[in-house]
Amino acid sequence: MRCPYCSSNESQVKDSRPSEDGAAIRRRRHCPDCGGRFTTFERVQLRELIVLKKSGKRVPFDRDKLARSVAIAVRKRPVDPERLERMMSSIVRQLESLGETEITSDLIGEHVMEGLRVLDDVAYVRFASVYRNFREARDFEELLGELSSEDEDPGKDDNDNGKITAGNRDGASD
Ligand SMILES: [Zn+2]
Numbered sequence: 001m002r003c004p005y006c007s008s009n010e011s012q013v014k015d016s017r018p019s020e021d022g023a024a025i026r027r028r029r030h031c032p033d034c035g036g037r038f039t040t041f042e043r044v045q046l047r048e049l050i051v052l053k054k055s056g057k058r059v060p061f062d063r064d065k066l067a068r069s070v071a072i073a074v075r076k077r078p079v080d081p082e083r084l085e086r087m088m089s090s091i092v093r094q095l096e097s098l099g100e101t102e103i104t105s106d107l108i109g110e111h112v113m114e115g116l117r118v119l120d121d122v123a124y125v126r127f128a129s130v131y132r133n134f135r136e137a138r139d140f141e142e143l144l145g146e147l148s149s150e151d152e153d154p155g156k157d158d159n160d161n162g163k164i165t166a167g168n169r170d171g172a173s174d
Pocket residue numbers: 003004005006007008031032033034035036
């Protein structure tokens with residue numbers, strides 16, 4: 001595994017243990033060339049996914065890229081990183097289980113919103129506001145209204161019910 005700091009190919013595994021309830025192997029790595037430390041996760045990939053973007057462009061699904069946009073939404077929020085990882089795994093597994101090679105960026109966004117809604121209200125609103133591309137304050141108020149009317153989401157670890165919020169207000173944005 002190439003070192004993300006100095007690009008050396010000499011990184012060594014210091015420790016490896018199961019993570020996310022055994023769904024992943026977490027490896028702590030150390031780079032002897034620059035002293036950098038980083039962590040990698042090994043996971044099962046059930047199938048290759050292609051993302052169909054609103055622009056019509058197709059790109060390979062990139063879990064890390066999605067994780068980065070989610071990380072921005074949860075920044076400085078009290079969200080357990082392990083739970084966040086589990087949420088990401090759950091989303092990817094759900095997408096893989098659809099049986100389609102091609103999935104829309106809209107659908108991915110809806111899944112992330114569903115997951116964040118359970119984890120953290122603020123992160124959810126942050127993600128949703130970017131994803132839904134709010135143009136009017138009214139949209140925001142509507143969303144906050146949705147939140148206050150749903151205190152508990154029963155879908156905790158059972159996200160397999162296909163429940164997706166059909167709240168895409170402006171399909172025209174990209
Ligand atoms: Zn290095």
